Each structure stands twice: as C-alpha cells, then as structure tokens.
C-alpha cells in the first residue's frame with residue numbers, strides 16, 4: 001500500500017472499529033451514571049446493541065484495535081463490573097417475575113443462549129466423564145442458574161449444587177428451581193471457603209470474583225481427576241466479561257479443551273482436569 005492511501009477493506013474495518021468504540025464508550029458512560037440497573041428500555045437497547053456488536057468472531061488484529069484503543073482501555077477497568085450488575089439485576093428481575101407468576105425458567109428471554117452454551121460445554125465434558133450419577137457444582141450461580149437447571153434436566157441422577165455468596169440470589173434460584181421441577185442443592189458461601197473433595201465437576205461462572213485464590217483453593221481441596229470448567233471470553237467478547245487470566249491457572253490443572261465459538265453464546269468455557277502429583 002502506498003503511503004497515505006488506505007484500501008477499501010482497511011477503511012471499512014477502521015470505520016467498524018470506530019462505531020464499536022463509540023458505542024462502548026457511550027454504554028460505559030450511561031452505566032456509570034445509572035444506580036439502578038434493573039432492565040429498562042434505554043439500558044436494554046444499549047446492551048443488546050453492545051452484545052450484537054462484539055459477538056462476531058473478529059480476528060485478533062481487529063479485536064486488539066478496539067480493546068487497546070485508549071478510550072476503551074479506560075472503560076474496561078469498570079465496564080465488566082457494571083455489566084455484572086446488569087446481569088445480576090436482569091436475573092433477579094426474571095426470577096422475581098417467575099416466582100410471582102408461578103411459571104418456570106423456560107420463560108427467561110435469554111434461555112436459548114444458555115442452552116447453546118450448555119450444549120457446547122456438555123459436548124466437551126462428555127468426552128471425559130460419564131455424567132450419569134456424579135456430583136457437580138456451579139460456582140457463582142446467581143438468581144437464575146439456567147445452566148444447572150438444563151444439565152439437571154438432561155442428567156436427572158446427577159447431584160448438582162448451586163454455590164453463591166448472596167442469600168438473595170440463592171433464595172430466588174431455589175424458588176425458580178422448585179417452580180421448574182429442578183431438584184438442586186443450594187450452598188450459601190463464598191466459594192473460596194468450601195471443600196471440593198466430593199465434586200466430580202466444578203463449573204465457575206464468568207462473573208465469579210477472586211478466581212486466582214479460588215483456583216488455588218480447588219487445587220488444594222479437590223480430588224485428582226476432578227474436572228473444572230471455567231467460563232471465559234475470547235476476541236472482542238472480552239469487552240463483556242473479563243477473560244480468564246491463564247497465569248492464574250494452577251499447574252495442577254491440565255488443559256483438556258474448550259467450547260467452540262458459536263454466535264449464540266458469548267462465553268468460551270475452558271476445561272481442565274485436576275492432576276496432583278502424589
């Protein structure tokens with residue numbers, strides 16, 4: 001390319017990056033000033049555009065162009081936390097509605113996204129374990145533990161525990177579970193304080209905080225052979241959820257594989273097996 005002449009493709013990708021950056025900045029500013037993040041019209045519109053914009057499988061160069069932009073670097077320090085508040089508020093809103101209407105979890109508007117993610121996760125997990133009659137837990141399960149409900153529906157003999165440090169989240173999850181006929185266990189505790197010796201599979205939700213300490217704690221208290229699924233993000237979807245810092249993964253975790261990219265779910269789940277030296 002001659003100096004000063006920009007090809008059509010570069011031009012359109014620079015324009016696309018500009019549109020995405022402007023939207024991220026606008027959304028970040030709006031969220032910073034919004035104390036109550038319960039679903040509401042402007043918020044819903046901004047968030048669904050944001051998810052649509054960052055969901056395609058962009059290449060690493062384009063993703064870096066956006067993520068490393070100085071306006072974005074500054075927003076990224078608080079955006080995932082704001083989005084976590086929005087996700088919690090959304091789940092709470094729907095869990096309360098389900099409890100009031102005595103309906104079940106299948107009316108949750110993002111059910112399809114969770115079903116797609118669980119399908120992708122089970123496709124990896126089933127290569128490594130027979131899930132018929134084991135114990136599994138979901139850390140950071142929140143007020144609408146759809147993933148746990150869906151896995152229980154497919155594997156009724158599996159014992160599944162939802163772990164959350166918020167009483168409110170667990171109470172709502174329990175109510176929705178009962179109305180949906182999903183018999184799960186509910187454990188109220190910060191995940192870093194539990195013992196994982198009897199768990200065959202441990203899922204860690206992307207919004208779980210204190211992951212570095214938690215992963216070390218699992219390596220200490222878990223049994224050899226335990227499978228760990230950590231929800232993370234790749235590409236431009238890192239804007240929505242903080243990606244797992246792989247330096248935080250203990251050496252006792254042996255990488256098994258990850259879910260494949262699908263536009264229906266923003267997470268990539270990384271799977272490990274706990275292999276401690278004897």
Ligand SMILES: C[S@@+](CC[C@H](N)C(=O)[O-])C[C@H]1O[C@@H](n2cnc3c(N)ncnc32)[C@H](O)[C@@H]1O
Nearest residue numbers: 088140142164165166169190191205207208209
């Ligand atoms: C946004 S919500 C639900 C997440 C969502 N269902 C998902 O699939 O990612 C995140 C939940 O994680 C819980 N949480 C975060 N860190 C935790 C920790 N270290 N121990 C226990 N619960 C945690 C919060 O209390 C909150 O209810």
